[in-house]
Amino acid sequence: MKETNSKEQSFLKNEHITLRAVELEDLEPMYEIENDSTTWDISSITVPYSRYTLRQFIEDTQSDLFADKQLRLMIVRNEDKCILGVIDITDFVPRYSHGAVGITIRKVFRQQGYATESLKLLCDYAFRFLSIKQLYAHIPTDNAASIQLFISCGFEKCGMMKEWFLSGNAYRDIYILQYINPLKK
Numbered sequence: 001m002k003e004t005n006s007k008e009q010s011f012l013k014n015e016h017i018t019l020r021a022v023e024l025e026d027l028e029p030m031y032e033i034e035n036d037s038t039t040w041d042i043s044s045i046t047v048p049y050s051r052y053t054l055r056q057f058i059e060d061t062q063s064d065l066f067a068d069k070q071l072r073l074m075i076v077r078n079e080d081k082c083i084l085g086v087i088d089i090t091d092f093v094p095r096y097s098h099g100a101v102g103i104t105i106r107k108v109f110r111q112q113g114y115a116t117e118s119l120k121l122l123c124d125y126a127f128r129f130l131s132i133k134q135l136y137a138h139i140p141t142d143n144a145a146s147i148q149l150f151i152s153c154g155f156e157k158c159g160m161m162k163e164w165f166l167s168g169n170a171y172r173d174i175y176i177l178q179y180i181n182p183l184k185k
Contacts, residue, residue, distance in 0.1 A: 011125040012073070017114060019073040019087060019121050021063035026074055029083040030054050033104050065092055065099070065130060075105070075118045084109045087118045089126065089135065097133035099126075101150075119153045127181040136178040138164065147175060155179040 012019040022030070034049040065071040069092045075084040085105035092099035101122065105115050126132040137155060139146045151157075155177040163171035 011129045012121055013078070014117060014121060016078060017084065017117050017121070018076045018078055019118060019125070020076055022058050022061060022072050022074055024055070024058055026083060027051060027054055027058065029074075029106070030058075030086070033086055033106060036104075036107075065089055065132075066094060069094075070099075073122070075114060077114075084114050085118070087122050089122070089132075097131075099132065099135060101135045101137050103149075115149050116152060119149065123153060123179060127183055131184065132181060133184050134178055134180045136176060138174045138176060140165075140167075141173045141175055147177070150177045150179075153179070 031049070031051055031054055034054065061072065062068055063071065070088060070090045071092070072086055072088045075087055076082065077084055083106070085103065087101070087103045089099040089101055101119070103115055103118060105118075123135060126135055135155075137146075137150050138161075139150065141147075141160065147157075156179070157175050158178050159176040160173055161176065162173050164174040165172055
């Protein structure tokens with residue numbers, strides 16, 4: 001097997017999926033993902049995104065966490081190059097070396113292990129290649145599947161914030177989960 005020239009590429013790929021930078025060709029899947037209103041109550045999205053806005057995001061991003069203070073990666077199935085979803089590090093603070101993680105898998109591909117594989121790849125890349133100190137997530141206390149996903153990938157519950165975000169007409173509590181880089185203790 002030919003060895004890859006890019007150390008980064010080896011971190012972002014396993015036998016089933018690849019995490020890669022956003023390309024202009026990803027506009028339609030991103031449009032579908034961002035405009036799925038069923039996920040808006042667990043994110044900060046409050047209005048639909050236009051194709052124009054998403055195109056500007058794609059064109060303007062450097063896909064460099066340290067330059068953009070965020071990193072969006074497409075989750076792509078290796079066998080057919082199908083876009084399964086997106087995974088992000090947002091709210092990155094270089095001084096403290098921490099950022100928030102978010103993941104969305106397209107509905108048709110959920111419950112097939114892709115979220116777990118993606119989160120493990122992202123954490124490995126963030127900790128071993130980028131040397132980030134810690135990652136965290138805010139997850140509604142009633143979202144058992146997401147809580148289990150993050151815990152299974154090394155995150156730990158470290159707190160709860162009451163009435164943190166509005167869902168419909170009720171405020172919901174969230175858990176804060178964090179994963180401290182075991183290589184930087």
